Amino acid sequence: MGLLTQLLTSPLAPMRAVVWVAQRVTDRANEEYYDPAPVYAALADLERHLLCGDIDQDTFDDLEDQLLDRLDEIARYRQNLP
Numbered sequence: 437m438g439l440l441t442q443l444l445t446s447p448l449a450p451m452r453a454v455v456w457v458a459q460r461v462t463d464r465a466n467e468e469y470y471d472p473a474p475v476y477a478a479l480a481d482l483e484r485h486l487l488c489g490d491i492d493q494d495t496f497d498d499l500e501d502q503l504l505d506r507l508d509e510i511a512r513y514r515q516n517l518p
Contacts, residue, residue, distance in 0.1 A: 470514065471510075472511075475503055475507050476507075478503055479503050479504075482496060482503065
């Protein structure tokens with residue numbers, strides 16, 4: 437039965453390969469998108485700009501809120517992983 441099943445489903449093999457590759461690409465993209473390291477680096481860089489006087493406190497607060505919201509999104513995503 438295994439040989440017969442293999443013969444009958446062999447035309448679908450390229451489609452299964454495409455689906456497998458697409459899933460690997462999606463998984464890798466999610467790993468990169470939900471990686472908190474770049475957000476932490478951006479927070480540190482933002483603080484450096486504030487201390488150097490490149491940006492004012494209001495700009496810092498706005499950008500910091502955006503980055504902290506991104507960290508919250510990442511934390512929620514990681515908590516829902518199986």
